[in-house]
Amino acid sequence: xxxxAFDNTSSRMLLNKSCPLSGKDAPKIDYxxxxxxxxxxxxKGKILPSRVTQVSTKKQKELxxxxxxxxxxxxxxxxxx
Amino acid sequence: MLYESVxxxxxxxxxxxxxxxxxxTLEIIxxxxxxxxxxxxxxxxxxxxxxxxxxxxxxxxxxxxAEASAFSSFNVKMKQDDDFLRFxxxxxxxxxxxxxxxxxxxxxxxxxxx
Numbered sequence: 001x002x003x004x005a006f007d008n009t010s011s012r013m014l015l016n017k018s019c020p021l022s023g024k025d026a027p028k029i030d031y032x033x034x035x036x037x038x039x040x041x042x043x044k045g046k047i048l049p050s051r052v053t054q055v056s057t058k059k060q061k062e063l064x065x066x067x068x069x070x071x072x073x074x075x076x077x078x079x080x081x
Numbered sequence: 082m083l084y085e086s087v088x089x090x091x092x093x094x095x096x097x098x099x100x101x102x103x104x105x106t107l108e109i110i111x112x113x114x115x116x117x118x119x120x121x122x123x124x125x126x127x128x129x130x131x132x133x134x135x136x137x138x139x140x141x142x143x144x145x146x147a148e149a150s151a152f153s154s155f156n157v158k159m160k161q162d163d164d165f166l167r168f169x170x171x172x173x174x175x176x177x178x179x180x181x182x183x184x185x186x187x188x189x190x191x192x193x194x195x
Contacts, residue, residue, distance in 0.1 A: 032142075032181045073087055073167055074128035074138065075183075 019056035021063070029062045031069035037076060041067060045077040082172060083118075085144050086152065089167035092125055092137025099139040102164065107143070109154060115147025118176050124185040132166045140183065144176045 021029060027036050040048050040055070040063055047067050050060040070076040088106060090099045107117060123140035132138070145151075155168040180187060 030182070032183050034182070069169060069171075071129070073089060073140075073169055074130055074132060075126075077129040080129070 017054070019054060019059055021059040022056050029059065029066050031066040031073070031075070033066075034070060034075050037063070037067050037070055041076065043080070045071075045080045082149065083144065083146055083174070083176060084152070085142065085171045085173045086155075087167070087169045088141045088143075088155075088165075089128075089132075089138040090141075091133070091135045091164040091166055092128075092139065093135060094139065094164055096125075096139070103141050106155070110143075110145055110147055110151045113147060113151035115145050115151045117143055117145050119144040121181060121184050123183040126183075128166075133163055135166060138166050142181065142183075144173065 020026065027033065029036070031037070040053055042048060047064055050057065055063060067076060071078050088103065090102050094102070110117065121142040123142065125137055126140055127137050128135065152168075152170050155165075155170070159165050159168045
């Protein structure tokens with residue numbers, strides 16, 4: 001029998017090797033695009049780490065800036081239970 | 082300089098009063114020599130958290146060409162005026178022709194689809 005943990009990591013790496021927010025058809029990161037930002041935050045409202053989402057460093061920076069702007073405008077929560 | 086500004090007014094106001102508030106703020110920008118290039122209404126939205134005991138707010142976005150000094154009074158106003166909940170001002174490189182994701186016409190359609 002295979003090790004489950006090993007299976008999970010390998011499949012994640014195979015599926016998502018490149019940044020989903022880079023490239024030609026990638027969506028624009030914008031504080032107004034709440035649906036996109038919600039995909040990169042946890043249920044509690046925390047920003048997901050790039051090592052989980054495979055977002056590039058450059059895009060992760062833009063993403064965090066956008067989330068923070070959306071939070072200020074109360075479009076996204078700082079914390080939600 | 083091109084700017085994108087978002088204003089949030091208290092949801093306890095009537096739609097008319099909120100419009101008046103917006104006009105007031107636009108007047109301030111115009112008086113300071115600014116030009117309003119684009120105006121969007123995002124309608125009455127529920128806030129992600131309470132601001133000054135409000136759980137809803139009227140959202141307006143404008144794109145303008147103005148001097149930075151035109152916006153200088155708004156941050157003070159945000160603190161003093163109970164109905165002026167939020168003000169966000171950003172420099173932008175160009176005015177987007179399309180309506181943004183949150184414009185009322187778009188968000189209303191989505192509700193019908195569901």
